[in-house]
Amino acid sequence: MNPFLWLKVWPWGSTDSTEEEETFDPRIHLDYSPPQKKITMQELLLNQSAAASLIAGTTPFPLLSREGVRAYRRALFQKKVLEECASSPFPGTLALRDVEKQSKFIKDFWTHPETMRIVCEAMGVPLDVIMPTEIGHTNIQVEGASVSEMTKNLNVEPTTEKVELTAEERAYDPLKDTSTIIPWHYDSYPYVCVLMLSETEGMVGGETYIKKGDGTAKKVEGPQIGHAVMLQGGEVEHLAARAKGVKERISTITSYRSAVPTIYDSSYMTNVRPYANLNSLYTEWTQYRLRKLKDEITHYLNRVEEEPELVLDGAALEKLVAEQTDYLQRTLRQMIAPKEHQRILKAYGRAVYYEAPKIWRTVQSLPEFEELASSADKNRTWMPESVYWMDLQSSNEAIRLGRSLKATMGTFTWDKKREYYMGDELLRQGLNELFLDWLGTSGLWDIYHKQA
Numbered sequence: 001m002n003p004f005l006w007l008k009v010w011p012w013g014s015t016d017s018t019e020e021e022e023t024f025d026p027r028i029h030l031d032y033s034p035p036q037k038k039i040t041m042q043e044l045l046l047n048q049s050a051a052a053s054l055i056a057g058t059t060p061f062p063l064l065s066r067e068g069v070r071a072y073r074r075a076l077f078q079k080k081v082l083e084e085c086a087s088s089p090f091p092g093t094l095a096l097r098d099v100e101k102q103s104k105f106i107k108d109f110w111t112h113p114e115t116m117r118i119v120c121e122a123m124g125v126p127l128d129v130i131m132p133t134e135i136g137h138t139n140i141q142v143e144g145a146s147v148s149e150m151t152k153n154l155n156v157e158p159t160t161e162k163v164e165l166t167a168e169e170r171a172y173d174p175l176k177d178t179s180t181i182i183p184w185h186y187d188s189y190p191y192v193c194v195l196m197l198s199e200t201e202g203m204v205g206g207e208t209y210i211k212k213g214d215g216t217a218k219k220v221e222g223p224q225i226g227h228a229v230m231l232q233g234g235e236v237e238h239l240a241a242r243a244k245g246v247k248e249r250i251s252t253i254t255s256y257r258s259a260v261p262t263i264y265d266s267s268y269m270t271n272v273r274p275y276a277n278l279n280s281l282y283t284e285w286t287q288y289r290l291r292k293l294k295d296e297i298t299h300y301l302n303r304v305e306e307e308p309e310l311v312l313d314g315a316a317l318e319k320l321v322a323e324q325t326d327y328l329q330r331t332l333r334q335m336i337a338p339k340e341h342q343r344i345l346k347a348y349g350r351a352v353y354y355e356a357p358k359i360w361r362t363v364q365s366l367p368e369f370e371e372l373a374s375s376a377d378k379n380r381t382w383m384p385e386s387v388y389w390m391d392l393q394s395s396n397e398a399i400r401l402g403r404s405l406k407a408t409m410g411t412f413t414w415d416k417k418r419e420y421y422m423g424d425e426l427l428r429q430g431l432n433e434l435f436l437d438w439l440g441t442s443g444l445w446d447i448y449h450k451q452a
Contacts, residue, residue, distance in 0.1 A: 045213030
C-alpha cells in the first residue's frame with residue numbers, strides 16, 4: 001500500500017488560510033538512514049582539486065518521513081510562496097526560488113543542526129549553506145504551458161497517477177535526448193543536496209548522470225520520495241534526465257560550500273543570474289563572500305598569534321594576499337550590472353545565454369573566426385575601458401608562463417595553438433551575457449546566427 005494514500009488532497013488554491021504551516025521537528029519530520037554507498041572522485045577517474053571532497057556524491061538515502069514530505073509540500077505550495085517565488089526558466093519546468101523567505105518550515109528544516117549534521121556526514125567535510133536564496137530551490141516538472149497553469153496542477157498530496165508511455169518513451173535515452181530537464185552542466189556551487197518530494201514508482205528517467213574522467217557516463221539512480229542524494233556538483237559534470245510516466249516530478253535543492261578555511265570556494269552565479277532577483281542575490285552574495293574572506297583572514301591571524309615567526313615567512317603572506325585579492329575580484333566580476341544583464345538577455349534570449357559555451361565551440365569552426373576575433377581584441381571594439389581587458393592580459397601572461405587558470409568549470413591549462421581571446425576569458429569567468437555582447441560586437445554573432 002502506498003504510504004501517502006491516506007493524505008488529504010489539498011490543492012494550494014483552496015488551502016484553509018486559517019491553518020498555519022507546521023513547525024519543523026526532526027523527531028517527526030526526519031527519517032534518516034546513511035547512504036549505502038559514497039562515490040569517490042577516484043572511482044569516477046576525476047582529478048582531486050583544491051575545492052573538492054574525496055566524495056563526488058552518494059546513492060539515495062532516506063531523509064524525510066512521510067509526515068515530513070507532507071509538511072514540506074504544504075509549506076512549498078502555500079499561495080504566498082507560489083505567488084512570490086514561481087518562474088519558468090526552462091520549457092515545461094516550474095522553479096521556486098527564495099522560498100525560505102516565505103516559509104519558516106523550509107528554512108528551519110534546511111538549517112537545523114541535525115539536517116546540517118547529515119549533509120556534512122554524507123560528504124565527509126564540514127559544510128555551510130551558501131546563502132539564504134539557495135535554500136530549497138525547487139524544480140517542478142508538471143503539466144501546464146504557463147506558470148499559472150502549472151501551479152494549478154500542484155497538490156499537497158503526492159500524486160500516484162501514472163501516464164501511459166509509448167514504446168518510444170519507454171526506450172528514452174537521456175544521453176541522446178535533448179529534452180533532459182537540465183542538460184550537461186556544473187553547478188554554480190560546490191555541493192548540493194537534492195531531495196525528492198514526488199512519487200517515483202513507474203517513472204522512466206529522473207536519474208542523474210555523472211561524466212567520468214574517461215568521457216563515459218555513470219548513472220546514479222534518482223531518489224525515491226522522501227529520499228535525498230548529495231553531489232559535489234561544482235566539481236563533477238552531470239545532467240538531470242527528464243522524468244516520464246508520472247504526472248509530476250518535484251525536487252528541492254540546497255547548495256553548500258566547505259566550512260573549512262583555506263579550502264578554495266569555486267562558487268559562481270552564471271547559472272542563476274537569468275532567473276534570480278539580482279538585487280537580493282547580489283546582497284546575499286556579497287555578504288557570504290565577505291564572511292568567507294573574514295574566515296580566511298581570521299584563520300591566518302590565529303596562526304600568526306600562535307606562531308609569531310610565521311610573519312617572517314613572506315611567501316605565506318604573499319599567498320594569502322594573492323588568493324584573497326583574487327577572491328574579491330571574482331566576487332565583484334560575478335555581479336554584472338542588472339541593466340546590462342537585462343539589456344543583453346533581451347537582445348539574445350535566455351535560451352541562448354545557456355547555450356553560450358556550445359555556441360563558442362561552433363563559432364571557432366567558422367572560416368572568419370580568427371580574423372574577426374583577433375581584430376575585435378586588437379582594436380578593443382567591445383567595451384574599450386572595461387576591466388576585463390586587464391583580466392585578459394593577466395590570463396595571457398599566466399598562459400605564457402605555463403600556469404593553469406581557474407574557471408567556472410574547474411582548473412585548466414591552455415593547450416590550444418590559437419590565441420586566447422576575450423571570448424575565452426569571459427566564458428572562463430562564467431560571464432555568458434558579456435560573452436554574447438562581445439560576440440555581437442566582433443561580428444561573429446551575425447555570421448553564426450545566419451548559419452544556425
